[in-house]
Amino acid sequence: MKKVILSTAVLALSASFAMAQDVVRMGTEGAYPPWNFINDSGAVDGFERELGDELCKRAELTCEWVTNDWDSIIPNLTSGNYDTIIAGMSITDERDAVIDFTQAYTPPDPSLYVGMDDSIDLTGAVVAAQTGTIQAAHVAESGATLVEFATPDETVAAVRNGEADAVLADASFLQPIADAEAEMMIIGDPVPLGGGVGMGLRESDGELKAKFDAAIQSMKDDGTLNELIAKWEVSSQW
Known part of the structure; x- marks a missing residue:
């Protein structure tokens, strides 16, 4: 450096x-x-x-x-x-x-898991998060399989296309998506981070x-x- x-x-x-x-x-x-x-x-x-x-x-x-x-x-x-x-x-x-x-x-803004099946076991799931975020760090420490993407939209797209079981991000970003799309739903409880x-x-x-x-x-x-x-x-x- x-x-x-x-x-x-x-x-x-x-x-x-x-x-x-x-x-x-x-x-x-x-x-x-x-x-x-x-x-x-x-x-x-x-x-x-x-x-x-x-x-x-x-x-x-x-x-x-x-x-x-x-x-x-x-x-x-x-x-x-x-x-x-x-x-x-x-x-x-x-x-x-x-x-x-x-x-x-x-x-601190609570984070949410959002996916297409609310019965997913998050501890063994594949979870998408944006690279370099507190959510990515949390997933990596949780035991789930972390897949990282450069942009927030890509993390949600990974769930839609089956690359990931769920996405973890700020509630303010994911809640409107879960509200607007019938196939997307909140999984589990909010996660306080940051x-x-x-x-x-x-x-x-x-x-x-x-x-x-x-x-x-x-x-x-x-x-x-x-x-x-x-x-x-x-x-x-x-």
């Missing part, structure tokens, strides 16, 4: 320049509704787009939105391709060892973290964060 010292200096200068200009590039996946997705106009939309725009307004920052595949979203933050991750990312000790996080802007969802930042960007922490807290204090959570049905409220 470590390159020459000059590379580190260039990244630090780039980050400082961004802060000086009050321009922040907001990195998201754009493939995980209702948290973040690409709308019919080709723009980033969803709970985190609305949240991120409001946070930038309160922090008096001009923000630009960047999309990035989930499996490389942390490496491309640390390499300077954008300044934050706002992509339904749960705060975990493993991730916190590599990047920094703001305070959580949503409480420590809430926060914005990821480079360890060196303490000033930017403080600005977003203050903006998140102000939205908690005046109730607007709970209003957004309820509007998009992404998790329980604060």
